[in-house]
Amino acid sequence: MLKKIVFLGCILSAAGSTYAQSVKINGKLQDTNHQAIEYAGVSILRLPDSVRVKGTLTDSLGNFSFSGIAKGKYFIKANFMGYKPYTGKPFNYDGNTTNMGALIMESQASQMLSTVTVVAQKPLIEQQIDKTVLNVENSILSEGNTALELLEKAPGVNVDHDGNVSLKGRSGTSVLINGKLTYLSGRELSNLLKGTNSSSISKIEVMSNPSSKYDAAGNGGIINIVMKKNTATGFNGSVTLNGGSSRKARYDSGATLNFRSEKLNAYGNYTYGYRGETEYLDFSRNFYDNGIASGKPDRTSFQDTKTDEPLHTHNFRAGVDYFLNDKNTLGFLINGNSGKYTHDSKTGNLLLDNTATTVISDALSHNYDKQSWESLTYNLNFVHKFNKEGYEIAADADYSSNSFTSLLNLDTKYKGVTGDYNDRPSFRKGYIPSTTDVYVGKIDYSQPFLKNGKLELGIKSSFVEADNNLSYDTLKNNQWVNDAGSSNYFRYNEQIHAGYLSVNKDLNSFSIQLGLRGEYTQTKGHQITSDSLVNRNYFQLFPSLFLTKAVNKDDKVQFAYSRRIERPGYGDLNPFRVFRDPFLFYQGNPFLKPELTHTLQLSHSIKGKYITAINYNYTKDVMNWVPGQIDSINTTFSTPLNLSSFVNYGISFTASTNITRWWSGSHFANLYRNEYKGNHQQGTLNNSMTSFSFNSQNTLRLGNGFSAEVSGLYHSKVVYGISSQKPFFVISSGIQKSLLNDMAVIKLMVNDIFQSKQLKRTTQYENIDMYTHINLDNRRAMLSFTYRFGNQNIKKRERTTGSEDVTERVKGG
Structure with missing residues (x-):
């Protein structure tokens, strides 16, 4: 095929x-x-x-x-x-x-x-035919934030506590950086985005319905974070410093250097970031001996955790483009990131009987998890422009090497009769190494087609090798003994071969784009510890269709359809058991199946400023992290499962306003409904809810080089699998001043002024009756300074690489 x-x-x-x-x-x-x-x-x-x-x-x-x-x-x-x-x-x-x-x-x-007169500036939120663009490069609110926090400011985007991204209420959203995924697990990707400061980001592109040219992965759409690449003729660069505090200190710094001559273009940037963070987590769980969460519980657990989570990150990007002649360009680039993250938490767990007065046990756990990672991606690219205008072929070859290590120590003691925590001590340590190698190659070709048309086609192959060997030891009689029941060795191999064809044609006021992508996938997951092997082979076709009609000079109507896939993350397939404390652990599922989604959208645009969109999405075998309980030992766990289906539909409104000459804004509202259905444990799940979100960004030009921004977002109550999350809102503000003939900018911003982003989640299903409250470290004040030097007349050669469908799924343990 x-x-x-x-x-x-x-x-x-x-x-x-x-x-x-x-x-x-x-x-x-x-x-x-x-x-x-x-x-x-x-x-x-x-x-x-x-x-x-x-x-x-x-x-x-x-x-x-x-x-x-x-x-x-x-x-x-x-x-x-x-x-x-x-x-x-x-x-x-x-x-x-x-x-x-x-x-x-x-x-x-x-x-x-x-003197320089600014006659126009890109709006903060810009609506294009196939995507929504958040132009954060000149935004005050972007300074002092991280890439993960910036995603929350994008229209329709929500980021949960674990770094999972959803778009218009749809999970399974792929996050790209410069057109490619990041070769990291969900946990590692979250750490990378937390350690990427906003000074190195140009814009965020949100594509709820990508074309067949993009990889079929990402049921919730694609979000592309575009980094700054300032390749001007001659020499130029910039330096950025940020400093401030939340509950703990935060600071980062970065530099960008570029040089361009007639034949050579060299560029590079480096950033270092430190993010201190303290969070408070509270869990209350009811346990029922009959396995049904109804009536009076037999036992109740109250768990409270305080964390200290320092994060150090180093990110760099370096590349060179060599212009062989005016038709051929050869390029090489390397992306790298490394970091260290420590999860240092103390957890109290109080277990009461059914009278809620008698203490069954009172435990105190200390979890110290020291993580480190290193990721290097090498890309070789070539572009040839034929003599006929518009004819072009591009080729990419990628290799990515990723390593991740977690050193875990979990100590638990119980309160004895003397009132001290010295009874029945237990000690556990874990060594969790992970390596993942990814090889990708692709070729893309484009040319004019008929009149006012364009033809694109390409092929792509990727190969992934992941190796994860987890070892747990427990202390018995003052000697460390291997815990064979928790240790595990898992290896995973995957190859995906794809080809696509896309045709675009303009017919006066009407345009059409047809696309078809075919992907063959072969996977092998080998759980060596138990000698269990899971093989899968499948071929899928992914059609896409875009129809656009210009009703008149101001009105435009568009219809879009695509079929997409979301494959399990490599770590989600890994049946490792990772402990937060003796009463809470997470475990992968090697039998996860990929989920498939049909996406439809009908939109209407007025002057490109006011956009109304109606969308419908149906997902089969939706993957969802689902909590479970073992009532006999008062333990809770979470594991990914395939539910039968997920339906998401709704209507959204986007508006760009110019209320006065000095006050402009971009606003997004989304009314949607989520419906989950499936079988879990012994029951039938049917969980649905209508929800609402609103995002508003406002820019105030105050004169004399001063400008200010105010942003607000609100998310109503929403369901996720068998759980529901309560509403929250966030208000942020900032002010900036241009200095040194506009070559420098100083900015002050305060994020989440009222510390109002509190994640409160309720789960009630079968024997599970749980309430979670996570008090995020989200309010912070940051002061930043940016200085540009050299020639700022920019000519860019934007490069995406061939690794766009596998990288985010790489798991680290």
Whole structure:
């Protein structure tokens, strides 16, 4: 089947090459000496409302072109530092290729260059045809935050305490960094994003319904975190310092350096971050001897935990692009991150009888888990542009090496008759090493197709090898003895081979994009300790369809459909048992099946500012972390299971407002319903709820280089599997001042001013009757300073790599 898809793509590619080039509007920018102006911004605007239709950059010869422009009346605008803004004369476009000729830009006098006038700035939230973009690069609220915390500010995005990301109430959302996943487990990814400071982030792209060009993984959609890549001609860079405090101190610093010549482009950045954190967790659990959570419980456990969680992270990115000629570019880049994280907690567990007055046991546990990791990703990429405009082929090869180690010590003592915690001591230590190697290769090809059309096709293969060997020892008679019942050795191998074909066609006010992706998956999970082997082989097709109709110059309607898959994370398949204390543990499930989702969305846009979207999603075999209880030993655990189905549907509203000349904002509201169904333990699950979320970002331009931002978000009560979570809200604010001729910025922000993000979750099902309260360390004040130096006239070569479907699923233990 994969061969057929690739063969079909080659036939269509050859057929498409026989058609004429797409009609377009083209021209050239020159100065008064008739020298080309390279990499200048050029826009085409529609009359009579002067709405910007498309924008582009001139190439190294000053040429620019626009395709897919509807018939009508337009004019051209161009801007470039050191030149007066250019505004062209109005012209009528009849749908045929139009050459604007040479457009002349006049140089500004040198004395005028000492001041800079900002004529436009990207809105904080920008709605595009296939995604919503959160432009955080110039946002005050982004400073002092982490990448994980920034995700919460994206429209429709929610991040739970464990770092799991959901979009419009849908779980299974894939998180990419620069178009690729991160080769880390959920825990490790959370630590990486917590250790990535906002100063290195350019924007966050939210795609609720990606096309077939993207990997089929991610039932909840895709979120792409785009890092800054400032590759200007000559030498430039920036430095950033952040400092502040929550319950503990937080600080980070980073630097970016770039150099570009005619043949070479070299870039790199490095950030170091420290995040202190203290959280308070409270659990109350009722136990029933008859196995049904009703009536008066036989025993009740009250558990309280205080954590100290220091995190040190190092992140770097370095790359070089070599321009062989104007048609061929060869690039190499390396991404790296390493870190150390300590979970140091003390937990009290009080167990009372059914009268709630007699103490059965009173335990005090000390959990000290020291984690460290190192991840290195190497990418070699090549791009060839054919002589015919729009014809391009790109190839990527990736290798990623990941290692993770956890050293766990868990000590528990019980209160004796003397009132001291010295009775029945138990000691457990764990050594949890994990290594994961990932190899990925892909080739993408694109070309014009018919008139105002585009054809894209590609192939991709990935290979994953994961090795996890957990060893637990317990102290008996002053000697450490291996705990064979808890220790485990698990190895996992996976290969995925994919091919895709996508065709885009513009027909005046109507456009269509059809895509088909095929993926063959082969997995083998070997639990060596018990000599248990789970093999899976399957082939799936993932179609996608996008239809867009311009009703008039202001209104646009779009319909989108796609089928997607979410495969189990490697650690979720690993039947390791990880203890938080003697009465609470987590355990993977080697028999997890992938979940499959059908996604539909109908949206309406007015002037690109006001967007209404209706969405429906159906997921089969939805994966969900489900709590369970062993009442006989008063123990709770959590494990991932496949529930029968998950249905999510709702309506969302996005609005960009300009209330006054100095007050602008972006707002997002989502009304949705989640419905979970399935069989769990001895019962039938049917848990559903209608929920609401709202996000508002407001920017205030105060003059004299000052600006301020205020943001707010609210999440109502929501269900997740067999649990439900209570509402919460967050209010944040910040102010900034430009300094040193706009080359420096100082910012002060306060996140979660009222410490109102409290996660309160209730679970009542079968014999489970549990309440959880997590008091997050979410309120903090941060002061940041950023200074830019060198040439800031940027030309970017954005690179994504081939590893887009496997990386987030790598597990560390």
